[in-house]
Amino acid sequence: MSKVRIGIVGAGRIGKLHAENLRQFKDVEIRAISDIFADQARGWAAQNGIERVTEDYRDILSDPDIDAILICSPTDTHVDIIKEAANAGKHIFCEKPISLDLSKTVQVLQWVKQAGIKFQLGFNRRFDHNMSRVNELLKAGKAGELHILKITSRDPAAPPESYIRSSGGLFADMAIHDFDLARFLTGSDVEEVYVQGAVRVDPVFAECGDIDTAVTTLKFKNGVLGVVVNSRQAHYYDQRVEAFGSAGTIAIQNDTPSTVEWFSSAGGVRRETPLYFFLERYKEAYVKEMRCFVDAVLNDEQVPVDVNDGYQAELIAFAAGISLREKRPVLLAEAEARLAQEV
Numbered sequence: 001m002s003k004v005r006i007g008i009v010g011a012g013r014i015g016k017l018h019a020e021n022l023r024q025f026k027d028v029e030i031r032a033i034s035d036i037f038a039d040q041a042r043g044w045a046a047q048n049g050i051e052r053v054t055e056d057y058r059d060i061l062s063d064p065d066i067d068a069i070l071i072c073s074p075t076d077t078h079v080d081i082i083k084e085a086a087n088a089g090k091h092i093f094c095e096k097p098i099s100l101d102l103s104k105t106v107q108v109l110q111w112v113k114q115a116g117i118k119f120q121l122g123f124n125r126r127f128d129h130n131m132s133r134v135n136e137l138l139k140a141g142k143a144g145e146l147h148i149l150k151i152t153s154r155d156p157a158a159p160p161e162s163y164i165r166s167s168g169g170l171f172a173d174m175a176i177h178d179f180d181l182a183r184f185l186t187g188s189d190v191e192e193v194y195v196q197g198a199v200r201v202d203p204v205f206a207e208c209g210d211i212d213t214a215v216t217t218l219k220f221k222n223g224v225l226g227v228v229v230n231s232r233q234a235h236y237y238d239q240r241v242e243a244f245g246s247a248g249t250i251a252i253q254n255d256t257p258s259t260v261e262w263f264s265s266a267g268g269v270r271r272e273t274p275l276y277f278f279l280e281r282y283k284e285a286y287v288k289e290m291r292c293f294v295d296a297v298l299n300d301e302q303v304p305v306d307v308n309d310g311y312q313a314e315l316i317a318f319a320a321g322i323s324l325r326e327k328r329p330v331l332l333a334e335a336e337a338r339l340a341q342e343v
């Protein structure tokens with residue numbers, strides 16, 4: 001195979017972003033895009049050299065000239081599309097999370113395995129230049145033996161109520177990225193989760209049965225302790241990591257448009273505000289994750305973030321939900337046992 005022929009499902013924010021990134025690759029052909037509001041996507045598709053726009057994603061799945069699909073439609077559509085795509089033998093890149101129902105994600109694990117296809121999940125933060133450098137240094141032992149991993153992840157502004165209602169909640173929608181990053185950086189699965197959560201930003205979160213602020217402590221199977229600090233509203237995008245170990249600390253700061261500092265005659269020193277949100281901060285990471293997916297399909301290599309990574313992050317989010325409701329630490333083994341009862 002010298003080119004990967006791709007179809008994209010969902011022409012929203014993230015679908016368009018991935019399409020525009022894939023256009024940079026000479027070994028990729030975007031053959032079609034589908035969106036239930038196809039007419040709204042036609043102008044953009046034409047500008048981006050995508051000739052075929054369809055309302056029904058099944059048109060993409062039944063096209064024998066398409067090797068792989070990107071699932072960029074809303075989360076509640078993922079499971080059905082994955083099932084049909086796996087049956088059709090298409091390789092899959094799926095946006096996070098796989099599902100808001102962990103028992104369905106368990107089924108996805110089986111379908112992907114049975115189909116023998118590539119399945120990469122959109123945990124883009126692993127590909128961020130800072131996060132991947134921290135990972136390299138940790139794996140090279142530069143912090144010695146890791147003791148504590150701290151992840152700060154705060155959004156600039158809370159999403160609208162309509163989004164909050166269908167998001168699946170702070171853990172499944174937002175912290176899931178941090179839970180995956182934590183597994184990536186520690187190189188370990190999580191053993192136990194304990195959450196303190198609150199509504200500190202806007203009462204609308206409580207009306208939706210959600211929280212907007214959380215501190216999640218994680219105990220990893222390899223003995224490392226972790227803490228993930230989340231807020232839906234920090235007024236700037238705050239994405240930092242600190243890895244503290246027996247031989248030192250490895251930390252990153254937020255990315256800014258420049259490193260200019262302004263020493264004012266009025267006193268004080270000002271720096272630039274961090275890059276606004278995920279589209280700006282993780283711009284390059286989105287390109288890199290696509291490059292890895294395309295390479296995995298072209299060269300029959302392993303994907304760097306697989307379906308089990310998606311499941312493990314969702315399992316942590318599931319356990320975090322139990323911990324929040326029952327106000328106690330929760331072992332992941334217990335969460336998995338509860339899940340098995342539900343299935």
Ligand SMILES: NC(=O)c1ccc[n+]([C@@H]2O[C@H](COP(=O)([O-])OP(=O)(O)OC[C@H]3O[C@@H](n4cnc5c(N)ncnc54)[C@H](O)[C@@H]3O)[C@@H](O)[C@H]2O)c1
Nearest residue numbers: 010011012013014015034035036072073074075095096122
């Ligand atoms: N990795 C990340 O950083 C990241 C960032 C944002 C969103 N996401 C994920 O990406 C997914 C999409 O999010 P978004 O922000 O792009 O949403 P969006 O609402 O901007 O776009 C979704 C698009 O899918 C279309 N759609 C709905 N049902 C469809 C169907 N059955 N077939 C084809 N198209 C359909 C909608 O019309 C819309 O255009 C979600 O799962 C979300 O969690 C991931």
